[in-house]
Amino acid sequence: MNAIVNCPLCALENTYPDGDNLVCADCGHEWPARQAASVDDEENEHVKDANGTVLANGDAVVLIKDLKVKGSSITLKVGTKVKSIRLVDGGDHAVDCKMDAGSFMLKACFLRKL
Secondary structure, three states, X not given: OOOOOOOOOOXXXXXXXXXXXXXXXXXXXXXXXXXXXXXXXXXXXXXXXXXXXXXXXXXXXXXXXXEEOOOOOOEEXXXXXXXXXXXXXXXXOOEEEEEOOEEEEEOHHHEEEO
């Protein structure tokens, strides 16, 4: 396992493998290593907004910051509502949406679910 896994009990990073289990050196909690890997995979699959709420296809969101569009003079204003978003695997720009100004791919950290 290459990534550091936080302890599910105390949330600290001081963990180490012990056979098929992971052990937290701070609180002594032990749990199966396979369980930790599946939890990390599930967390990485979800796209979360600025407040940590999980987004889904078809959700309505609102912009929490003015965003300048690269290569144009368009600025997407804070408070702009976007209906029916689509989640895509586009690196850090995981939300595809259509607005009056055009179609855009946005980072979820600049959105808040309605």
